[in-house]
Amino acid sequence: MHLTGAPDLEWGVMNSSSHPISRRTVLSAGAGTAGLLVTTSTVGATSAVAAGIPWPKLRKSLVGTLYQPSTSAYAQVAHGTNPRYDGINPKAVARCVSTGDVAACIAFARRYAVPFTVRSGGHAASGWSTGTGLVIDTTLMNAITIDGAARTATIGAGARLIDVHRATTDQSLALPTGTCPDVGISGLTMGGGIGPMTRLWGLTCDRLVAATVVTADGKSQLVNPTRFAGLYFALRGGGGGSFGVLTSLTMSLDTMPAAIDSYSLSYPFSATPSVLKGFQSIVATADRRFGVEVQFRAVRSSGKINVTVRGDWAGPQSDVAAQVDALVTAIGVAPTTRSILHQSFVSSVLDHAGCGSFGSCVPGADITRVPGSATSSMVSTPLTDAGIAVFMQQLRNGLTVPGQTYTGATLDGMRGAVSDTTTSDSAFAHRDALFMVHYLARWSPNTPALDPRPFDQYVSGFRNAMTPYVGPSAYVNYQDPLIADYGNAYWPGTFDRLRAVKTNVDPTDLFHFAQSVPPA
Ligand SMILES: Cc1cc2nc3c(=O)[nH]c(=O)nc-3n(C[C@H](O)[C@H](O)[C@H](O)COP(=O)(O)OP(=O)(O)OC[C@H]3O[C@@H](n4cnc5c(N)ncnc54)[C@H](O)[C@@H]3O)c2cc1C
Incomplete structure (x- = not known):
């Protein structure tokens, strides 16, 4: 059994119930529903989905399965990975098995004005891949085909990261991704994709060479640099849920390194100023084969704040x-502990994922769902002494949050290959970022229904306290409903172009939620 929320793993989720939700009132003009008033929301547990929607018609048109509350196994497919959102119950979950199924869902949603949301890995920090209407779920569209000669993988939208690593490393190839085993390749890629190999190989989205997307008109489109070039731009950093339903991704791969050297250093909390200054200078200057992140974990039960600096070296073992x-x-301070482990690339992937083996890390079976809150900052200039002092105080404040199993922050080192691509090439806007800060709070899986507001307030307060020192930029893959000017926070410099793309591919804003990209 693996904990999605194990302390050394990245993640976090925000609560929809305590934040404004997207809600539109639609007067359906669809045949068979004339005059049907439908209040739509892609998020809120409180929204009403009108009775009388002809679900059997959708069921008949699918090769996959339509689950409703009365269907057996509904409970197994109804929710995403964060149990805090389990109170949001969709009227129907379409487990699609083909692009045709997805197109049928879009046609149905349009015709009957059914509110819908799209789900792949179900890790949306905001809970915005669930809702009270129709969930279009790609989980079963998870086939992966490797073309060894072309060094590409064509990946079904429902594949999880652990599936991708298993298939690619089996052919001695590799893709840079995040660490969590059951994060979806779709959401990760559309938002960017930051992980241990980012400095060497770039973001996951930088590897997208082609995609298949069902657009708002219900058509399936091949998207690549020359076909729907605007949409191709948007799929690489523009975030999920705004432009259509991604059904497959073709990614370029690297040769899997024969081995990796994984290092870990621990420090007392009092060394934080030195740790942060050393980290910031290394991220800016080190060989891009040297990955680095810093984890701060404040554990209320022990009263301690643990500091770990870790990463992988992908060069010769003799140089590690x-x-x-x-x-x-x-850093200028001797670590309390220091370890370096020479291991296979597969072992390093499994270590980051918190998995013993591929076979014992099956999404939906082996990975415990852990409730949490999260938000982020994208940081382009080094923290000053004043910023570091505020950062440390916020970490200390985490020790007082009742019910936490831990709170804290992870700083993921960036630049290196991230800055090889520009914001005119792809929608990912943080090409000059030194690092991403992921603020997080988690609580016990045994108390998933605990009031999430203190945790949300904590992570949001942490981000707000840091904003004067790091600026307002944020990572769209940690969607935060409390960021009001989200367009400029997630996409500084690329938001206008994203809006123009949206106007082209979805002028009526069918794919809409509280922080979707609006038409221009
Ligand atoms: C435990 C955990 C660990 C994480 N680790 C990392 C990490 O190491 N690195 C990193 O960069 N990020 C990480 N993240 C953030 C993660 O990248 C995002 O949450 C990502 O959006 C998840 O994708 P998903 O497919 O699992 O999510 P989903 O919840 O399914 O979807 C996310 C968004 O995309 C939309 N969407 C989903 N599928 C589709 C589709 N097929 N077509 C169009 N829109 C779609 C949804 O509607 C939603 O808005 C982590 C998150 C968690 C919870």
Whole structure:
């Protein structure tokens, strides 16, 4: 059994119930529903989906299965991975098995003005891949085909990261992704995709060479640099849920390294100023084969704040000690513990995922769902002493949040290959970021229904306290309903172009939620 929320893993989720929701009132003009008043929301548990929607028609048109509350196994498919949103019960979940199924769902939703949302891995921080209407679920569209000669993988939209690693490494190839085993490749890619190999190989979205998308008109389109070039731009950093339903992705792969050296350093909390300064200078200057992140975990039960600096070196084993020495020198304080593990690339992937093996890390079976809150900052200039002091105080404040199993922040080192691509090439807007801060709070899986507001207030307060020092930019893959000017926070410099793309592919804003990209 693996904990999605194990302390060394990245993640976090925000609560929809305590935040404004997207809601539209639609007077359906669809045949058979003339005059039907439908209040739509892609998010809220409180929205009403009108009775009288002819669900049997949708069921008949699908090759996959339509689950409703009366269907056996509904409970197994109704929710995403964060149990805090389990109170939101969709009227129907369409487990699609083909692009045709997805197109049928879109046609049905249009015709009967049914509110819908799209789900792949179900990790949306905001809960915005669930809702009270129709959930279009791609989970079963998870086939992966590797073309060894072309060094590409064509991946069904429902595949999870662990599936992708299993298939690619089996052919001695690899894709840069995030760490969590059951995050969906779709959501990860559309928002960016940051992980241990980011500095060397770039973001996951930088590997997208083609995609299949069902657009608002219900048509399935091949998207690549020359076909629907605007949509191709948007799929690489523009976030999920705004432009259509992604049904498959073709990604370019790298040669899997024969081995990786994974290092870990621990420090006392009092060394935080030195740790942060050393981290910031290494991220800006180190060999891009040297990955680095810093984890701060405030554990109320122990009263301690643990500090770990860790990463992977993808160069020759003979050089790893010198690389780690350079980091320790930049920090200027001797670590309390230091370890370096020479291991296979597959072992490093499994370590990051918190998995013993591929076979014992099956999404939906082996991975425990853990409730949590999260938000983020994208940081392009080093923190000053004043910023570091505020950061430390916020970490200390986390120790007082009742019910937490831990609170804290993870700083993921960036630049390297991230800055090889520009904001005119793709919608991912943070090409000059030094690092991403993921603020997080988690509580016990045994108390999923705990009031999430104190946790949301904590992570949001942390981000707000840091904003004067790091600026307002944020990572769309940690959707935060409390960020009011989300367009400029997620996509500084690319938002206008995203809006123009939206106007082209979805002028009536069918794909709409509280932080979707609006038409221009
Ligand atoms: C435990 C955990 C660990 C994480 N680790 C990392 C990490 O290491 N690195 C990193 O960069 N990020 C990480 N994230 C953030 C993660 O990348 C985002 O939450 C991502 O959006 C999840 O994708 P998904 O397919 O699982 O989510 P979903 O909840 O299914 O979808 C996310 C968004 O995309 C939309 N969407 C989903 N499928 C489709 C589709 N097929 N077509 C169009 N729109 C769609 C949804 O409507 C929703 O708005 C983590 C999150 C969690 C919870």
